Amino acid sequence: MRAVRVHSLTGPSALQVDELADPIAGAGQVVIAVKASGVNFPDVLITFGKYQFKPALPFSPGGEVAGVVIAVGSGVTTLAIGDRVAATMLYGGYAERVVMPELAVVKLPDAVSFEIGAATLLTYATTLHALTDRAAIKAGETLLVLGAAGGVGTAACELGHLLGAKVIAAASTPDKQAFCRAHGADEAIGYADLKDAVKKLTSGNGVDVVYDPVGGELAEPALRSVGWQGRYLVVGFAAGDIPKIPLNLVLLKGCQIVGVFWGSFAMRDPAANRAHCEQLFAWIAEGKLAPAIDAVIPFADAASALARIERREVKGKLVLVP
Numbered sequence: 387m388r389a390v391r392v393h394s395l396t397g398p399s400a401l402q403v404d405e406l407a408d409p410i411a412g413a414g415q416v417v418i419a420v421k422a423s424g425v426n427f428p429d430v431l432i433t434f435g436k437y438q439f440k441p442a443l444p445f446s447p448g449g450e451v452a453g454v455v456i457a458v459g460s461g462v463t464t465l466a467i468g469d470r471v472a473a474t475m476l477y478g479g480y481a482e483r484v485v486m487p488e489l490a491v492v493k494l495p496d497a498v499s500f501e502i503g504a505a506t507l508l509t510y511a512t513t514l515h516a517l518t519d520r521a522a523i524k525a526g527e528t529l530l531v532l533g534a535a536g537g538v539g540t541a542a543c544e545l546g547h548l549l550g551a552k553v554i555a556a557a558s559t560p561d562k563q564a565f566c567r568a569h570g571a572d573e574a575i576g577y578a579d580l581k582d583a584v585k586k587l588t589s590g591n592g593v594d595v596v597y598d599p600v601g602g603e604l605a606e607p608a609l610r611s612v613g614w615q616g617r618y619l620v621v622g623f624a625a626g627d628i629p630k631i632p633l634n635l636v637l638l639k640g641c642q643i644v645g646v647f648w649g650s651f652a653m654r655d656p657a658a659n660r661a662h663c664e665q666l667f668a669w670i671a672e673g674k675l676a677p678a679i680d681a682v683i684p685f686a687d688a689a690s691a692l693a694r695i696e697r698r699e700v701k702g703k704l705v706l707v708p
Contacts, residue, residue, distance in 0.1 A: 428508075452504040517542070517595070
């Protein structure tokens with residue numbers, strides 16, 4: 387099989403296509419013939435050795451795939467050869483074959499394409515966990531989304547809307563702001579004078595929930611935009627800098643700063659995560675969610691795909707196909 391692998395921690399340019407032996411299913415595992423692989427910001431970080439997990443070289447990036455089960459190990463009871471499926475992993479998804487534990491794999495409805503299947507789980511499962519398990523968001527509450535035109539940002543706009551929240555999307559350009567409005571945002575703003583813009587849109591009350599995958603210099607004005615007893619979701623640090631928060635703001639607002647580490651949640655409670663994934667695909671099949679794919683790109687061009695992510699040029703998701 388072919389796999390796109392990192393050979394040095396120097397960024398996307400270090401990716402190359404290698405020939406490897408096909409994986410074999412062990413007990414409790416299945417082998418998936420990959421039809422599409424999702425591309426996410428952590429894939430960029432891992433090529434520099436800057437992600438939470440640092441696999442040994444050489445390795446394949448990629449945290450989500452969709453495809454067809456082609457082999458089943460002993461003890462597997464919920465999946466069979468020929469099943470259309472999607473799966474998530476820490477890394478290794480940029481390959482024509484992957485071997486996965488049964489509980490990390492979810493069936494893909496016939497109405498959902500492989501490309502959509504590969505563009506959904508990391509971003510939408512992260513966001514569903516964040517909004518429901520960590521923020522306990524309620525219909526009628528107001529949600530501020532930073533980086534709203536990116537992968538998880540788009541998911542937050544769509545899921546926030548579906549869950550009944552009023553969504554304020556923050557994105558860097560008018561084009562991206564229009565994209566957010568098309569994907570569930572009620573309002574869209576830029577980053578200049580963020581706190582004042584939010585204050586105006588909320589009649590001075592602030593927002594109930596902030597969804598922040600960006601961090602950096604946006605964190606403090608976003609926290610200042612939180613209303614009384616609001617929740618600030620720490621999702622990631624796409625800006626590159628981990629911010630230092632004035633804790634007096636937390637006291638004055640009676641608010642919570644809540645960590646969202648979806649990968650650890652998925653490993654610690656795979657059954658709950660699988661239920662989330664099944665719900666997401668059901669909503670997509672019903673037309674209630676529509677994950678946005680910016681482009682579908684061949685495996686051989688994986689380096690250029692990650693470079694586009696690094697340059698913040700993508701609206702929604704990129705997908706690689708073998």
